[in-house]
Amino acid sequence: MKQIPLTILGGYLGTGKTTLLNNILKNSEKKIAVLVNDFGEINIDESLIDWQEENILSIAGGCVCCSYGNELVETLEKMKALDPLPNHILLESSGVAIPYKIAQTVSLMEFLSLHGNIILTDASRLLNQLKDKYISDTIQNQFEGNDLLVLNKIDLVDNEEIDNCIKELTTINLKANILQTSNAEVSGQTIFKNYKNRTSIKEAINSDEFHKVDKFITTTIKCTFSIDIKKITELLANPANGIERAKGFLRDKNGTDFLIQFDGKNFDIDKFDEKRESAIVVIGRDGFFHEKEFIKKFNNISA
Amino acid sequence: MIKVIQAKKILTMNPRNPVVTHMSMLNGKILQVGSLEKIAPSEKYELDDSFKDLIIMPGLVEGHSHLFEGALWSKLYCGYFDRQKPDGSINQGIKNIDQLVKNLKNEEEKIKDPASALSGWGLDPIYFEDKNLDRGILDKVSEKRPVGILHASGHKLNMNSLGLKLAGFLRTGINHEGLPLGKDGIPTGEIRGAETIAMVTRHVGLGKDWLAGDAEGLRNFGKICLRAGVTTAADLANLQEDESVKMMSRVTSEPDFPARIVSLRYMQGISPKEVIKRVLALREKSTENLRLGAIKVVADGSIQGFTARLNWPGYYNGAPNGLWYTAPEHIQEVYELALENNILVHTHTNGDEATELALDCLEKALTKHPRNDHRFTLQHCQLASSSQFRRMNKLGMCANLFANHHYFWGDEHYSLTVGPERAERMNACRTALDNNVPLAIHSDAPVTPLGPMFTAWCAMNRLTFSGRTLGDYEKINKLEALYAITLGAAFTLKLDGEIGSLETGKKADCCILEDDPLDIDTETFKDQKIKGVIKGGSTFLVKDEKN
Structure with a gap:
């Protein structure tokens, strides 16, 4: 059986899990499935949503996002039936859940392969939380069995506070690999790494690869003219333009409407009966994709 | 038309007017309670004296329950205590493991479809003398169909070997607090914790659709x-x-x-x-x-x-x-x-x-x-x-x-x-x-x-x-x-x-009793006989119990 790699993203409420997920959803080249307790603060550009069923959102480019509520096991089972299978599952545990217990549950599901248990913590609140009469034991239990501890929001505190946080974290969990960051800027590479296969990642922990965050630019272009479909595919596929993903409703010179989707490699082009405003959303890699230049090129291919 | 009911006693739970004999109702609500002389409507009314030998009090209010109590009964009750089914018959409590196996076997024989599972609920082995209930015991019930029984607490479930096999857990190498192992290194068939239970329920007929x-x-x-x-x-x-x-x-x-x-x-x-x-x-x-x-x-x-x-x-x-x-x-x-x-x-x-x-x-x-x-x-x-x-x-x-x-x-x-x-x-x-x-x-x-x-x-x-x-x-x-x-x-x-009380303007919701609860000893209070209810002025009577 082909196993789907799974990474748990744990940590208390407000530690930056959702920010991290939103980054990953926007910037990942993989087809990932993101599982969240509730959609709450998950922020997906509506124009990128392909379809939505009760608790599952399909996003242009092949990612899905599901809310599991109290049906984690059932939702995980559903991933098995997705076509195409996700390359990776990112499971955000609820703010009070104990991630290592979820890891235990995942270990029983033979179609899943646990790659990592990543826990976020908020440097500006950690020390108070560890003293809080209601949640200190929950916070400590959440750290158990982690592969990577992300000490987030270090921009909100001074160096002394960071040192104190690290001291506390290493007391609780001596073997912890601690990654310091702000705005939950953790690279996809770090998230999707298979921690279970590596004997030591300590040396790598503070190298650049952990922090390098891919940045992307999203642009929506309204389209008032008819389009040559062939030309637009050439434009999007040209590597010089740095386009990672695109989705649009466009009309050709015969007045036929098309839904065009591009995942960075392949196109999906379908006729579309419903009348919709012509527009295209493109996502490009920062540094390669130049918004103004692209819009100019786009406007030049009117049929 | 206004309806007046007459009872041996109506306990209103309204201290101004605690015990009366008559209650008039219109459109599902209470017009008045009191003696007939006092509350008899001036217009034409219907007098219902079918409760003249019974006691009426406000309909009881259950402040915390779950609707799936009703759905549970599609599976076999395996609890220790006697429990009344929705049809009124009494399901005898199961006092030991032999009786459990016997009841399950009887139920097993009734299932025609060879593919369907045998499932039960309400198990409470803490009251059994021998508390060890492993898959071997449920294998005695059937080796050919999956068997699973949910405990009264909802936090544990026991299953037979076939059930475990279907769930993929009849093997060594499992290390999980929700799946205790037997001496042979294979799970005993006891499943602990909601997440682990969620993984097996559909294999033993207790899946989501059940509730x-x-x-x-x-x-x-x-x-x-x-x-x-x-x-x-x-x-x-x-x-x-x-x-x-x-x-x-x-x-x-x-x-x-x-x-x-x-x-x-x-x-x-x-x-x-x-x-x-x-x-x-x-x-x-x-x-x-x-x-x-x-x-x-x-x-x-x-x-x-x-x-x-x-x-x-x-x-x-x-x-x-x-x-x-x-x-x-x-x-x-x-x-x-x-x-x-x-x-x-x-x-x-x-x-x-x-x-x-x-x-x-x-x-x-x-x-x-x-x-x-x-x-x-x-x-x-x-x-x-x-x-x-x-x-x-x-x-x-x-x-x-x-x-x-x-x-x-x-x-x-x-x-x-x-x-x-x-x-x-x-x-x-x-x-x-x-x-x-x-x-x-x-x-x-x-x-x-x-x-x-x-x-x-x-x-x-x-x-x-x-x-x-x-x-x-x-x-x-x-x-x-x-x-x-x-x-x-x-x-x-x-x-x-x-x-919650019987007084003018409230819903005509009542509980109909055989005896006056105020006369019953506190020790035997639980044994009182409920004859039915009135909801919005309409009477619903308990049908005779089948035992």
Whole structure:
């Protein structure tokens, strides 16, 4: 059986899990499935949503996002039936859940392969939380069995506070690999790494690869003219333009409407009966994709 | 036309007019209660004297139950205690493993489809002498079809070898706290914990669809209410998806459905902001028979499952403290939003630390959004201390205590979970009343059987299953107990203006009894015979019991 790699993203409420997920959803080249307790603060550009069923959102480019509520096991089972299978599952545990217990549950599901248990913590609140009469034991239990501890929001505190946080974290969990960051800027590479296969990642922990965050630019272009479909595919596929993903409703010179989707490699082009405003959303890699230049090129291919 | 009913006695629960003989009704509501001379309408009316030898009191209010009590009965009941089925017949309790195997075998023979599983619920092996129930024993029932039985607590499940095999767990190499291993290194067949149970239920016929709250299950729930004399039942943790709200609305309005349902939206898998939006929309969908628009929050787990959050010194047997089921910040946020929007919130708190948290959150929220008469209610609230009851009073909170718990688990609480002193203070009905905390008592059906008269008996006698009196001081008297299962429970649901007593303008919802509960000894209070109910002026009688 082909196993789907799974990474748990744990940590208390407000530690930056959702920010991290939103980054990953926007910037990942993989087809990932993101599982969240509730959609709450998950922020997906509506124009990128392909379809939505009760608790599952399909996003242009092949990612899905599901809310599991109290049906984690059932939702995980559903991933098995997705076509195409996700390359990776990112499971955000609820703010009070104990991630290592979820890891235990995942270990029983033979179609899943646990790659990592990543826990976020908020440097500006950690020390108070560890003293809080209601949640200190929950916070400590959440750290158990982690592969990577992300000490987030270090921009909100001074160096002394960071040192104190690290001291506390290493007391609780001596073997912890601690990654310091702000705005939950953790690279996809770090998230999707298979921690279970590596004997030591300590040396790598503070190298650049952990922090390098891919940045992307999203642009929506309204389209008032008819389009040559062939030309637009050439434009999007040209590597010089740095386009990672695109989705649009466009009309050709015969007045036929098309839904065009591009995942960075392949196109999906379908006729579309419903009348919709012509527009295209493109996502490009920062540094390669130049918004103004692209819009100019786009406007030049009117049929 | 106006209808007047005559009874041997009508106990109104209205102190101005406590005992009368007649009640006139129009359009499902009460016109007047009193003697016939006093209330006889001047226009033509219909006199119904079919209750002339019976006692009538306000319809009982079950303040905390779950609709799936009705759906459970599609599978075999395997509990220790005798339990009445929706059709009135008694399912005998199972007292030992041999009897369990025998009952399961009998049931197995009735299943025609060779592919279907044999499933049961309500198992409570803590009462068995030999508590070891491994897959070998269930293999004796069948090796050809999967067998699975859910425990009464809902936190454990036992299955046979075939069931384990289908779930992929009949193998060595498993290392998981939810799957204890036998000497052979293979799981014993006992499955622990909700997440692990969720992985196996569909292989033994106990999958999600079983408790999906289908229409038939709800009709069965109605039958159970009727036999218990309940005309309003609170459904305490419903996800209220569109389809199920439509179904509930339809079924509760069927002319032969004997009860009204108050359903609270469970804050699970939804953020505080979203749940507020959702219940504001649902509130508009309320009917006379289905009341929507309130929220249920679950703060912690259960005491016997060691998942409740306890204050120092924690569990008597040294188990680590339990779990938060909802983040404290989310409780705070939903309290504030609910007060702002005038939405009722009921919060499940079993442990005293969870109760403390709920009090702290409400105190803070009230400072931000002052609101009189919010009636936020603590559900179960089993371990609350005297000082916590005093705080509840100061903050305007109600308590709905789990009086039945003593009878079923009191001995375990005494010796294992919380120890003697705290076991005696659990479900402190007397202390609640002493501190003017509005009080209701409940069954949490199907955790314990639905039956407010039994619950009242528990609160008056505080006996455990082994016969120990647990906390003499916390007993309440008969009138107080009757109040808790009528007006008291109605008050916590903000329905005391409509139900809970028999007086002009209220709904004509009654419980019909053979004997006067005020004449019955507190010791035998649970054995009273319920003949039926009146809901909105229509009579529903219990059909003769089949045994």
